[in-house]
Amino acid sequence: MTRVRNGHDAHGAGVTRAQRAVLAALAAEGPFVSAQDLHAQLRGAGEGVGLTSVYRALQALADAGEVDVLRTPSGEATYRRCGSDRHHHHLVCTSCGTAVEVEAPALERWVRQVAATHEFAVDSHTLEISGRCRTCARD
């Protein structure tokens, strides 16, 4: 089997070294993290990956749908490797960043209906719920 050189992989994930490193770091399935956090983390772990490459890898992975992107209220982009590849929304803890994935078929239906009422052709929609998870709830 000839080794793949670029994104023509059967699977589309983790082709370049940076992408593999990022995916590995993200594999923990933890909270949403920013590119810079990720970079610091990789650096700390001895992984020699440049910040630029982290950004590029995240961008590529996000484009490929391998990771989910979330903008924090301050405008920073954060990333997470989600369990489901289906369309879903998040419950995000403002304190520790952990996220719970939720699907909401009823919501999706409602969105389509409202859009139709106002004669909008829907491109996309986002729903994010932020609060404190059980663990962080006790200030």
Add this chain to the structure above:
Amino acid sequence: MTRVRNGHDAHGAGVTRAQRAVLAALAAEGPFVSAQDLHAQLRGAGEGVGLTSVYRALQALADAGEVDVLRTPSGEATYRRCGSDRHHHHLVCTSCGTAVEVEAPALERWVRQVAATHEFAVDSHTLEISGRCRTCARD
């Protein structure tokens, strides 16, 4: 009637010159606009308002709940003076920026319920639907 000097106004809106200018420009009830757009617009109209003041005014007005803030996918903050002061969501046209306000009591209920299921104490939630309005739908 003594003139008000600062935000201790009965109403909380448009106390400083910059705030008044911004509110006036936003009054058109049109699309969501960025701080810079607003600044250019005011400058064009002969209103001598500095960019810094526009930012400050928007921040104050947003804090006071006088205007709604929306982050574009690129991370830029855009503002709009909404018709309703009640909690609501938006249908936003990606082409012209126009927005339709929608209330969704059923959604609010659903959010609370989902949060409860996962033992989250909800702080806030956002739902934005983006697409093309009827006028812009024809490419």
Add this chain to the structure above:
DNA sequence: ACAGCAATGAAAACCGTTTTCAATCGAACG
């Protein structure tokens, strides 16, 4: 008038992200 504090705005700092560009890597081919 005058003191004092809020508002203003130009310029500089900030900060996350993207771009540039030269160096490096590595598969393919001879």
Add this chain to the structure above:
DNA sequence: CGTTCGATTGAAAACGGTTTTCATTGCTGT
């Protein structure tokens, strides 16, 4: 092996939106 050539990498610089700094201006109450 050695060369070629496109892809990858990363340091540094550019970028763009936003915030901060700080000196100036303008009101307000005395």
